[in-house]
Amino acid sequence: MVPRPRNKANKGLPINLYFDQRRGTFRYRRPTDGKWFQFGADRGKAIDAAHQLNTTFLRGSDLVALVLDEKSVTLSSFLATYEQDILPPRELAKATLDLYTVRFKQMRATLGEHPLEQITIRMIAEFLEPLTARSSNQARAILIDVFNHAAAKGLCPDNPAANTIPKIEKKQRKRHTVEGLKAIRSKAPLWLQNAIDLALITAQRRGDILNMRFEDIKDGFLYVVQSKTEKASDAGWLKIKITEQLNAALARCRDDILSPYLVHRRPERKKEREGKDHWTKVDERFLTRAFKDARDAAGCYSGWKEEEMPGFHEIRAMSLHLYKRAGKDGQRIAGHATENMTRNYQKDHAEVVWSEVEADLDIGEFAG
Template sequence: MSPRPRNKANKPLPDNLYPANGGKSYQYRHPVTGKFHGMGVSRLNAIAAAKELNTMLIPDNDLVAKVLGNITVRQHAKWFMDNIAPEREYKASTLQMYQVQIRKLEAAMGDVAAEDVSVQDLAQLLEKYSPRTANQIRQVAVDLFRVAVSRGLRADNPAEATLKRKEKKARKRLTQDEYDTIKTMSPLWAQNAMDLALITLQRRSDVARMKFENIRDGKLYVIQEKTEKYDTGYLAIAVGPRLDKVIKRCRDDMASPYLVHRRPERKVKDRAGMDHWTQVKPQMLTRAFAEARDESGLFDKAPEGERPTFHEIRALGIKNLRDKGADPQKLAGHSSAKMTSNYDSGHDEIRWVEVSAE
């Protein structure tokens, strides 16, 4: 897409002059520094001042100033990834998501000046994608343009004005009977992982990282990978009878520091992220669960994208605790009850709330 110097709403105004406060006043953007300066409420005075400033700040032969005053979305995105992203210490998965969605933004409007991107531009882009993808693009765009505002590249954030789409959960929830059937079809190490996930409500990456040395004083200590920056991510899980039974089952004749471990069928070529030859990577848990699920035949009629994954064990565990009248929020490591409810939604069973009118 070729760059456009002004959007239609601002075309009648001189370069670098923009309406502010809903059109009640005007502001001038310095063509070199990118900073905005208030120009009052008089349209005539603002236009006259802007023309004079443009003459002083952008002489016809000053091409560098013109370029500096027209930072494109692609240039700003690169600056963001080079300067802002490293400071935030994103997880690898989050960083990858940003890179993927930024590529989509760049393909659609990379050569457009950051100041000229409109709400309509972004809305039209988001309409082309599924709700989940559109929401990820919107999340990244909101962040990018928020930083653009702080850099003085524009006065508002057009991404914030777009609508967040409602994501309909495609995957089927897992029932206890289905879980039991899939578990019997799984190898012992995968059964251990499944039970640890069901009882502790931890994600696959946290289950894969559980070590015997983290069990002390009757507790299993877990630092959740996704939330380790927050208080909700540091858990000391009491080892009750059910969890103790699984832990004892994990203590087999194979010397391994990890609760979930296995003897590789062949030499592991990719040892990235592994510190022991018996270690099980998170994606191996997903693969083993999917193989047992498909072997069971329980979901043969369901499309591939709707079949439950290892992650659904967490949702089943939350449901089971709720059925017993317990609050799973702290154990799940969720910062809000709403987040926990998202995992509990979608089950067919009705949970009756016992009340008294007396």
């Protein structure tokens, strides 16, 4: 017989735990004999206690599963299924998939060997506690989705991750100053200087800067398909007019290294790596480390805490600020919504309508 669905007051609660609307309290029904126990009005404590009790009463479930020829699915095992079957159709950007990989590694190390149905709120809360607010909330959001899919397949009775509370994220990283970014650029290798210049002039994200190719320069324009938005929206099909400033930056990208990418470098060892289609390509993590090294060498932002130090990502905010200060429209070049982008969405990219923008920010105070 299919069990009767839980009413609205009991939705989101572990099995055997119920909310008494009349008294405003929670009560637990012992599954062995149906006896009721009052758990008070504290929802968090009631849920945590119910999970612990359910785990205790289900300790023999592994023996039952053996008789029924069933096997419990561990979190590690289900994460493999999640990666293989659930993530690919979402067509996530590489940077997002890299983030999932990092979080999955953390989850497997701490919770991976536990059967899904035995993972409690407390176990997840203890896993999230030592993480920073941003990392914790990222991991929590992923776990909520993972357990939603697991519950839909009948692999666990509820979603313990959904009952944890997200941390409050306080933005700690500060903005670049003109003097600070100039100092960092002066200590950067040439390839990183090129990346900084392109970021300032085009106001594009780190990944899009690193994906720019020489073949994208056509008929006086630099064509950019923003990787973060090309699948989800149409704020990413840009046709950037090559102005005098941008042309000078592009010229600095041409050197004696034969590479398809505007931003490139000669590594110490020429070696093809997974995820790189050319040995000269710079990946995002290497760029982040190189920028930090240049920032440390510059000695700027002294007195700031490590978590306050701006990285390469904050150059985009600096660019938009400088465009605004110069009385120019930096929003469109950043890839924000326009009528043409809406038309792209309606046509499902069958006929892409490129949004033409002009990169005319004077970065002479940085590049000389």
